[in-house]
Amino acid sequence: MSIRSKLRRHGLFDARVPRFTSYPPATRFTAAVGSADYAAWLGQVPSKQAISLYVHVPFCRRLCWFCACRTQGTKTGTALGGYVASLLSEAALIRRQLPPEIRITRLHLGGGTPTILPPELIDRLLGGLDRVFGLGALDEFSVEIDPTECDRERLAMLAQYGLNRASIGIQDFEPRVQVAIGRAQSLMVTTEAIDSLRDLGIHAINLDLLYGLPYQRRDTLSRTLDHVLQLDPSRLALYGYAHVPWVSKRQVMIPTEALPSPEERLDLTELAQHWLLGAGFRQIGIDHFARPDDSLAIAFNERRLARNFQGYTDDRAPVLIGLGASSISRHPAGYAQNEPSTGRYQARVARGELPIARGTALTETDLLVGHMVESLMCYHDLRIEEFGASAGEAAARAAQLVQDFGDCVEFDGRLLRVKHWAWPLTRIMAASLGSTSEPGQRFSAAV
Numbered sequence: 473m474s475i476r477s478k479l480r481r482h483g484l485f486d487a488r489v490p491r492f493t494s495y496p497p498a499t500r501f502t503a504a505v506g507s508a509d510y511a512a513w514l515g516q517v518p519s520k521q522a523i524s525l526y527v528h529v530p531f532c533r534r535l536c537w538f539c540a541c542r543t544q545g546t547k548t549g550t551a552l553g554g555y556v557a558s559l560l561s562e563a564a565l566i567r568r569q570l571p572p573e574i575r576i577t578r579l580h581l582g583g584g585t586p587t588i589l590p591p592e593l594i595d596r597l598l599g600g601l602d603r604v605f606g607l608g609a610l611d612e613f614s615v616e617i618d619p620t621e622c623d624r625e626r627l628a629m630l631a632q633y634g635l636n637r638a639s640i641g642i643q644d645f646e647p648r649v650q651v652a653i654g655r656a657q658s659l660m661v662t663t664e665a666i667d668s669l670r671d672l673g674i675h676a677i678n679l680d681l682l683y684g685l686p687y688q689r690r691d692t693l694s695r696t697l698d699h700v701l702q703l704d705p706s707r708l709a710l711y712g713y714a715h716v717p718w719v720s721k722r723q724v725m726i727p728t729e730a731l732p733s734p735e736e737r738l739d740l741t742e743l744a745q746h747w748l749l750g751a752g753f754r755q756i757g758i759d760h761f762a763r764p765d766d767s768l769a770i771a772f773n774e775r776r777l778a779r780n781f782q783g784y785t786d787d788r789a790p791v792l793i794g795l796g797a798s799s800i801s802r803h804p805a806g807y808a809q810n811e812p813s814t815g816r817y818q819a820r821v822a823r824g825e826l827p828i829a830r831g832t833a834l835t836e837t838d839l840l841v842g843h844m845v846e847s848l849m850c851y852h853d854l855r856i857e858e859f860g861a862s863a864g865e866a867a868a869r870a871a872q873l874v875q876d877f878g879d880c881v882e883f884d885g886r887l888l889r890v891k892h893w894a895w896p897l898t899r900i901m902a903a904s905l906g907s908t909s910e911p912g913q914r915f916s917a918a919v
């Protein structure tokens with residue numbers, strides 16, 4: 473049987489599965505977790521704990537039609553000052569629940585478009601966060617950047633606060649694809665943004681690409697990859713376009729008749745993998761690539777990788793505090809998500825409430841399955857000894873994987889490895905480890 477037929481038999485071309493940026497996935501969060509639970513979790517953070525901060529800026533000057541991120545358009549930017557004030561109030565509310573001595577080791581500004589903030593608001597936000605939490609112990613400070621919505625002044629302000637990694641949205645350079653996804657972005661404006669970053673001493677540069685976009689074909693993707701390699705990033709994310717108009721209404725603008733088929737999507741991702749591996753990148757998990765000297769590649773080699781809401785990370789801090797509308801926080805006890813609506817988020821903060829809308833507490837089983845999902849998504853393998861006291865249960869679940877995916881895996885009782893040809897099935901395998909497919913839940917395509 474051909475590899476394609478085997479992948480088809482295991483459902484690759486029709487399954488819909490979570491992207492597993494968390495386990496349980498965000499679609500399983502409920503109102504059972506609220507502000508009181510979150511306050512209790514903050515109170516349990518040990519003194520001097522390493523903490524990561526994520527700050528969500530849900531505003532964009534443009535609203536690209538393909539985008540499934542939580543964001544809203546703003547022409548004038550009048551809402552930005554009030555939003556930054558809410559972020560700082562929320563930070564103060566959180567700080568009160570934490571022990572006196574904490575260590576913020578990572579800061580990530582995401583969105584949306586954080587670089588929509590003018591320099592004085594960047595200064596107010598970062599100065600404020602520094603006063604509330606202390607940013608003196610940061611080992612990584614990263615920002616998501618839209619090259620069409622940033623300039624030297626804003627980047628220089630970020631650099632003053634220690635910016636040392638940037639993640640730049642590209643998606644695709646082909647003009648016809650850009651028109652179809654409502655996102656015009658020239659190679660020149662992208663190059664200028666990257667040059668400015670390098671001038672400021674920021675050399676850790678990640679670029680985001682998508683496969684599976686309308687009108688994207690092998691020849692167009694090859695041209696995009698050619699441009700991308702000339703930009704010489706240290707890391708690349710190659711996400712599969714998730715067409716989920718029930719999550720993101722503006723995706724109704726996407727011409728669905730021009731979308732590649734699932735089989736063509738597999739072709740496109742294989743083509744890109746081939747190019748990137750040939751250009752000296754290492755593959756990280758299901759959709760990332762890194763230069764061998766990039767911290768993600770090093771973490772992969774040392775088995776220190778983790779999943780987070782940005783995809784992959786070498787950040788192992790056990791506590792992630794998310795600030796801003798729709799942000800998710802992670803504690804050893806569970807996940808808590810803020811109000812997704814910016815208005816409700818700001819109103820609750822103004823009332824002095826931790827603005828939690830929903831979440832999930834983690835059971836022992838969630839922790840084990842989450843750890844197994846993370847291992848499959850990071851390494852395409854499971855090392856049973858890594859599951860410690862739960863090793864017996866992990867081995868039983870691995871045996872179930874062998875039952876369901878026998879030809880795709882090798883298992884000797886201690887190590888389960890997904891065979892290389894079967895890597896595209898990783899999300900499907902991960903989904904089979906736990907109960908994530910509640911009725912009516914509509915995830916993105918598996919390929």
Ligand SMILES: C=Cc1c2[nH]c(c1C)Cc1[nH]c(c(CCC(=O)O)c1C)Cc1[nH]c(c(C)c1CCC(=O)O)Cc1[nH]c(c(C)c1C=C)C2
Nearest residue numbers: 489490491498499540541714716719781798799800915916
């Ligand atoms: C960084 C970009 C993206 C994030 N999520 C998505 C993108 C493109 C896309 C996405 N999010 C969800 C789905 C559907 C389910 C799935 O296929 O896994 C897709 C395609 C679900 C989802 N993700 C988050 C939440 C809260 C949900 C539930 C649905 C909803 O709220 O509408 C969390 C989350 N994901 C991202 C961020 C930044 C984020 C919260 C801060 C990244």
Ligand SMILES: C[C@H]1O[C@@H](n2cnc3c(N)ncnc32)[C@H](O)[C@@H]1O
Nearest residue numbers: 538539540541641680711712713714
């Ligand atoms: C933060 C990153 O998330 C990715 N992104 C945004 N929207 C989607 C989607 N619908 N499907 C897949 N990835 C998406 C983009 O690559 C962006 O740069």
Ligand code: SF4
Nearest residue numbers: 532535536539583584
């Ligand atoms: S891709 Fe970036 S700029 Fe475009 S709508 Fe999404 S968050 Fe905004």
